Amino acid sequence: MTGSQTKVDFSKIDEIITECGGKKSNLIAILQKVQEVYRYLPEDAMIYIGTKMEGLSPATVFGVATFYAQFSLDPKGKYEIRCCDGTACHVRGSMPVLNAIRARLDLKDGKFTTDDGLFSLETVSCLGACGLAPVVMVNDKVYPQMTSDAIKVVIDTILQEENK
Amino acid sequence: MELNIDIKKEQERAQEQIKEQGFRVLVCGGTGCVANGSMKVMEKFRELGANVDTLTSHDKMTVIPTGCHGFCEQGVLVILPEYHTTYVKVKVDDVEEIFNSHILGGEPVERLLYTDPATKQHVKKNDDINFYAKQTRTALENCGKINAESLDEAIAVHGYEALANILKENNPDAVIQEILDSGLKGRGGAGFPTGLKWKFTAANRGGKSYVVCNGDEGDPGAFMDRSVMEGDPHKLLEGMAIAAFAIGADEGYIYVRAEYPLAIKRLRKAIADAEERHYLGKNIFGTEFSFELHIKEGAGAFVCGEESALIASIEGERGMPRPKPPFPANKGLFGRPTLINNVETLANVPVIMRKGAKWFASMGTETAKGTKTFALTGEVNNTGLIEVPMGTTLREIIFDIGGGIRGGKKFKAVQIGGPSGGCLTEEHLDLPMDYDSLAKAGAMVGSGGLVVMAEDTCMVEVARFFMNFTKNESCGKCVPCREGTKNMLKILEKIVHGKGELKDLEVLEDLANTVKDGSLCGLGKTAPNPVLSTLKYFKDEYLAHIVDKKCPAGVCTALKTIKIDEDKCKGCTKCARTCPVGAIEGTVKQPHHIDQSKCIKCEACLSNCPFKAIVKE
Numbered sequence: 001m002t003g004s005q006t007k008v009d010f011s012k013i014d015e016i017i018t019e020c021g022g023k024k025s026n027l028i029a030i031l032q033k034v035q036e037v038y039r040y041l042p043e044d045a046m047i048y049i050g051t052k053m054e055g056l057s058p059a060t061v062f063g064v065a066t067f068y069a070q071f072s073l074d075p076k077g078k079y080e081i082r083c084c085d086g087t088a089c090h091v092r093g094s095m096p097v098l099n100a101i102r103a104r105l106d107l108k109d110g111k112f113t114t115d116d117g118l119f120s121l122e123t124v125s126c127l128g129a130c131g132l133a134p135v136v137m138v139n140d141k142v143y144p145q146m147t148s149d150a151i152k153v154v155i156d157t158i159l160q161e162e163n164k
Numbered sequence: 165m166e167l168n169i170d171i172k173k174e175q176e177r178a179q180e181q182i183k184e185q186g187f188r189v190l191v192c193g194g195t196g197c198v199a200n201g202s203m204k205v206m207e208k209f210r211e212l213g214a215n216v217d218t219l220t221s222h223d224k225m226t227v228i229p230t231g232c233h234g235f236c237e238q239g240v241l242v243i244l245p246e247y248h249t250t251y252v253k254v255k256v257d258d259v260e261e262i263f264n265s266h267i268l269g270g271e272p273v274e275r276l277l278y279t280d281p282a283t284k285q286h287v288k289k290n291d292d293i294n295f296y297a298k299q300t301r302t303a304l305e306n307c308g309k310i311n312a313e314s315l316d317e318a319i320a321v322h323g324y325e326a327l328a329n330i331l332k333e334n335n336p337d338a339v340i341q342e343i344l345d346s347g348l349k350g351r352g353g354a355g356f357p358t359g360l361k362w363k364f365t366a367a368n369r370g371g372k373s374y375v376v377c378n379g380d381e382g383d384p385g386a387f388m389d390r391s392v393m394e395g396d397p398h399k400l401l402e403g404m405a406i407a408a409f410a411i412g413a414d415e416g417y418i419y420v421r422a423e424y425p426l427a428i429k430r431l432r433k434a435i436a437d438a439e440e441r442h443y444l445g446k447n448i449f450g451t452e453f454s455f456e457l458h459i460k461e462g463a464g465a466f467v468c469g470e471e472s473a474l475i476a477s478i479e480g481e482r483g484m485p486r487p488k489p490p491f492p493a494n495k496g497l498f499g500r501p502t503l504i505n506n507v508e509t510l511a512n513v514p515v516i517m518r519k520g521a522k523w524f525a526s527m528g529t530e531t532a533k534g535t536k537t538f539a540l541t542g543e544v545n546n547t548g549l550i551e552v553p554m555g556t557t558l559r560e561i562i563f564d565i566g567g568g569i570r571g572g573k574k575f576k577a578v579q580i581g582g583p584s585g586g587c588l589t590e591e592h593l594d595l596p597m598d599y600d601s602l603a604k605a606g607a608m609v610g611s612g613g614l615v616v617m618a619e620d621t622c623m624v625e626v627a628r629f630f631m632n633f634t635k636n637e638s639c640g641k642c643v644p645c646r647e648g649t650k651n652m653l654k655i656l657e658k659i660v661h662g663k664g665e666l667k668d669l670e671v672l673e674d675l676a677n678t679v680k681d682g683s684l685c686g687l688g689k690t691a692p693n694p695v696l697s698t699l700k701y702f703k704d705e706y707l708a709h710i711v712d713k714k715c716p717a718g719v720c721t722a723l724k725t726i727k728i729d730e731d732k733c734k735g736c737t738k739c740a741r742t743c744p745v746g747a748i749e750g751t752v753k754q755p756h757h758i759d760q761s762k763c764i765k766c767e768a769c770l771s772n773c774p775f776k777a778i779v780k781e
Contacts, residue, residue, distance in 0.1 A: 015341065023480075024480050025478065025479050025480040025498075027461075027480035027481075028463050028477065028480055029460075029461065030462070031463075032422070032461065039746070060481075061483055063524075064480070064481065064482055065319065067465065067482040067483065067484075067639075068462075068463035068464050068465050068483070069421050069463070069464030069465060070462075070463040070464035071463060073715070082423075086384030086385055087383075087385040087541075087542075087579060087582070087613070087615045087629070087630075088382040088384070088541035088547075088615055090384075091541075091543065091615060091617060091621060091626075092542070092543075092544045100472060109758055122466075123634075125384045125466065125633055125637070126384035126385065126386075126387075126423070127195075127423055128195065128237075128381065128387035128390040128421075128423060128424060129196050129199060129236070129387070130197050130385050130386075130387055130539055130541040130547070130613075131196050131235075131236025131237050131239075131387075131539075131541060131547040131548045131549070132196050132199060132200070132236055132237075132239070132547075133541060133542075133547075135199070140425050141199075142195055142196075142198070142757065143199060144196065144199040144200055144239075146292045150627035151346075155527055
């Protein structure tokens with residue numbers, strides 16, 4: 001685990017656990033809600049859930065958190081960029097788009113969040129918008145038929161909105 | 165059983181409501197069209213409609229957001245059902261013209277009609293568009309025709325009618341028999357007879373049991389389940405309720421990928437609406453049959469599409485497959501008998517129950533009945549979602565419905581069934597698409613993803629791409645899958661980098677068979693398929709990479725050289741200015757040269773040369 005960890009508000013975690021009925025089978029939903037709050041899963045939150053909830057251990061929580069691609073143990077950016085590299089997108093040129101994002105945000109191998117915490121980048125295997133390949137998703141918005149130039153405009157527009 | 169809702173009356177009421185909407189404007193609100201700005205198009209139509217007192221034929225106009233029409237390539241799609249007109253690639257700025265000219269004036273806007281790529285003619289009527297004309301829609305029958313967020317519109321097109329009739333008759337075994345007779349097979353990939361699965365689960369009637377819908381559509385290149393969930397969610401809910409009644413379950417789960425936020429939103433609304441009116445939930449139609457439905461969001465793991473892994477994931481664990489037997493029909497979710505069906509399979513159920521098993525079985529081939537959806541993507545003119553009778557040939561799908569290969573390129577292969585499937589080539593174009601014929605050709609129907617590849621796709625690179633996918637998605641439980649996929653990927657990477665040796669091919673095949681034999685679930689058992697099928701049909705491409713150190717498609721960076729044809733080069737210097745690494749040298753009006761030691765093969769110069777003097781080898 002890298003970077004500084006956010007201070008966790010345990011009463012908020014309690015609220016989430018109660019909201020999900022405190023059931024062990026809702027662990028994934030609980031972790032999703034925690035990640036919605038902190039944009040990642042802080043270690044303290046996972047240990048707390050694993051200790052507090054019946055039938056779980058911190059190790060089990062950790063096991064589940066590391067199994068699913070959606071969960072991040074490091075802080076994600078305010079804008080989560082998901083670049084699709086599914087078959088249809090791959091065939092229609094998703095790699096140049098991905099490289100353009102990396103270049104524009106200065107994200108080299110192994111690094112996936114910008115230093116200012118504004119953007120994080122991940123590749124995903126299919127967003128289900130194959131008819132519009134290649135696609136990129138920023139938070140919940142889908143951008144169709146991307147090119148290396150078009151994605152730069154998308155990023156620049158966000159930067160402008162953020163006054164950076 | 166005695167029902168306290170008369171579905172026929174409800175249907176008439178809902179149809180009356182639709183009539184009261186006046187002139188209907190259908191705007192596609194599927195993920196693809198939303199991305200292209202359909203929300204703004206809708207707003208503009210509403211704004212214009214609100215300012216007009218009377219239209220020619222109606223006293224008002226209603227704008228309806230529908231689910232996916234399937235023709236994603238041409239989005240935003242706008243349909244005027246009364247005129248049988250489909251407008252394509254509609255932008256906000258076009259709305260006023262459609263409104264004034266067509267809706268008010270009755271004069272179609274020619275430039276926004278679909279242009280047939282073969283005849284270059286505008287197509288005026290919906291049904292004449294080749295993409296739609298050759299389809300037969302069952303699971304997708306209402307997608308794009310109704311407001312996906314309205315229960316009443318679903319009821320108007322026979323929603324919940326089959327469920328009502330089944331509850332009235334109160335004979336679960338007859339329902340199972342009907343599904344058996346229809347010949348419906350699982351549409352998620354394996355193609356197991358649906359009726360048999362129901363029968364096995366129903367054998368355990370009496371205690372607690374579950375119905376689970378597998379909406380973890382993970383195959384890259386497939387999006388039919390997403391379209392059903394977004395476009396006609398009530399059909400899926402009705403299918404699940406019928407299944408629950410047949411097997412004696414009172415609780416169910418829909419497992420949806422987290423990548424489909426719109427589908428999740430619409431399903432939640434649909435469940436709440438249906439429960440409120442007693443089409444779902446406690447005492448459905450006032451009978452003693454209850455069925456409580458929950459949504460489980462996935463968290464991004466391809467292996468969760470495998471039924472036992474999906475069960476583990478719903479239970480809140482790591483989504484790893486479990487050995488079978490016991491099969492879910494005997495011991496599934498929370499240790500109870502569980503029926504798991506895929507979205508498309510369940511969406512077929514209400515239609516079969518309404519129109520009869522005979523009707524369904526009259527479509528398709530001897531061994532594969534009914535219709536199947538395919539997600540047509542890649543290098544084809546009309547990408548989108550289609551539904552055709554089983555047994556339709558690849559040629560009809562790619563060339564008639566798909567409108568042929570884009571950019572006039574030559575067809576090379578089609579990858580069917582995603583990372584578990586295989587590729588088919590020109591010799592298979594007339595093969596009927598059904599489970600048996602495809603299995604014989606070394607491929608599978610799978611979920612129905614069809615990725616079309618043209619002459620400039622490198623098949624070795626495609627095999628590497630899929631192996632990279634399965635390596636990443638292997639859950640790690642079975643060693644042959646975990647280590648085998650990793651090592652197969654290593655070999656493929658070696659080959660695309662031009663460092664392959666002939667003996668690698670033998671090792672590759674050997675590993676492929678080990679992974680196949682030594683894995684517990686479908687992911688491992690099918691992971692080597694893309695390699696095996698490309699080795700079978702495109703061995704010459706592997707050999708070209710290994711022996712001649714060439715990539716015939718000109719894709720593999722390490723194996724291609726970018727050159728300037730001196731006879732064609734006019735020395736305009738455009739390429740030298742475009743090159744990001746300064747690898748192109750030369751003086752004005754003299755042929756230029758590329759310094760191969762500096763060239764990063766990005767092809768920026770190639771697309772920019774006005775004289776087509778730059779070639780890749």
